[in-house]
Amino acid sequence: MTETSAVSDSAQETEFPIPSGVYAEKVVSVEHYTDRLFKFRITRPAALRFRSGEFVMIGLPNAEKPVFRAYSVASPSWDEELEFYSIKVEDGPLTQHLQKIKPGDTVLMRKKPVGTLVNDALISGKTLYMISTGTGIAPFASLIREPETYEKFDKVVLTHTCRDVGELTYGHDIVAAAKADPLVGEEATKQLVHVGSTTRETSDRMGRITKQIEDGSLFEHLGLPPLNPETDRGMICGSMEMLKDVKALFEKAGMTEGANNRPAEFVVERAFVD
Numbered sequence: 552m553t554e555t556s557a558v559s560d561s562a563q564e565t566e567f568p569i570p571s572g573v574y575a576e577k578v579v580s581v582e583h584y585t586d587r588l589f590k591f592r593i594t595r596p597a598a599l600r601f602r603s604g605e606f607v608m609i610g611l612p613n614a615e616k617p618v619f620r621a622y623s624v625a626s627p628s629w630d631e632e633l634e635f636y637s638i639k640v641e642d643g644p645l646t647q648h649l650q651k652i653k654p655g656d657t658v659l660m661r662k663k664p665v666g667t668l669v670n671d672a673l674i675s676g677k678t679l680y681m682i683s684t685g686t687g688i689a690p691f692a693s694l695i696r697e698p699e700t701y702e703k704f705d706k707v708v709l710t711h712t713c714r715d716v717g718e719l720t721y722g723h724d725i726v727a728a729a730k731a732d733p734l735v736g737e738e739a740t741k742q743l744v745h746v747g748s749t750t751r752e753t754s755d756r757m758g759r760i761t762k763q764i765e766d767g768s769l770f771e772h773l774g775l776p777p778l779n780p781e782t783d784r785g786m787i788c789g790s791m792e793m794l795k796d797v798k799a800l801f802e803k804a805g806m807t808e809g810a811n812n813r814p815a816e817f818v819v820e821r822a823f824v825d
């Protein structure tokens with residue numbers, strides 16, 4: 552074993568003790584999508600309970616005091632493993648190491664899941680709009696495999712906007728997986744619609760989601776009426792700018808923001824902090 556150092560170049564430096572009060576789980580699989588994006592699955596602690604759409608704090612055992620960062624659980628509450636969808640930030644304190652993990656490595660996880668992108672924070676409705684950019688799709692990967700989502704809403708519209716076409720692949724994969732899922736496949740096939748769009752690379756559907764909502768082209772594409780506070784609900788997850796703009800459009804349509812203790816018509820969560 553090599554000499555220990557506070558910051559290691561490899562994802563693992565197992566000679567550091569596991570901090571108390573955290574789960575130490577094993578990486579089951581890793582899949583790289585682009586040079587900026589990857590997903591990984593880890594074993595699930597038997598005692599962990601969470602609601603689909605919540606996030607946890609994760610880290611690596613590579614320092615005396617490991618760096619922990621918020622991560623949405625991308626798998627549903629009933630799954631035997633935990634999935635995460637991650638950015639790779641060059642020089643990012645966590646992800647410069649996390650992007651190198653391999654099956655069998657250890658990932659640390661704090662014990663308390665939290666978050667507002669949960670079915671409990673919304674009142675029932677007809678159509679649920681899940682609006683995401685970039686890795687903001689992660690909580691929705693969990694919610695589109697959650698049976699309650701299809702019980703509570705007749706139609707589930709998942710929008711995912713990224714700069715380039717390659718960044719939309721994970722969205723296509725999770726929607727295909729939901730439609731093939733033995734538990735929710737039938738409902739997802741009937742009720743789930745996926746709208747991917749790009750803002751930089753040319754694709755079949757281009758433009759910011761705010762513009763698509765504002766000019767009505769999203770609703771035209773879906774064959775649905777404009778936003779209606781009586782029937783429509785929303786969940787937003789992405790950059791601060793996107794959250795602010797979509798929140799303003801939802802409010803303009805007469806929808807109000809909800810929370811765990813005050814369910815309403817839409818909820819919001821940042822996909823990262825700038």
Ligand SMILES: Cc1cc2nc3c(=O)[nH]c(=O)nc-3n(C[C@H](O)[C@H](O)[C@H](O)COP(=O)(O)OP(=O)(O)OC[C@H]3O[C@@H](n4cnc5c(N)ncnc54)[C@H](O)[C@@H]3O)c2cc1C
Binds near residue numbers: 623624636640646823
């Ligand atoms: C509630 C919540 C949930 C989150 N869920 C996820 C998730 O599921 N997947 C995920 O990859 N990240 C998620 N994040 C971001 C995550 O916590 C870290 O910021 C990210 O893993 C990078 O960590 P880092 O230490 O390498 O760099 P950091 O020091 O955390 O970030 C450095 C810079 O990189 C940029 N950045 C960080 N994260 C992202 C991102 N996801 N997309 C685009 N730019 C980013 C920002 O400009 C940031 O200032 C979430 C953040 C919050 C607040």
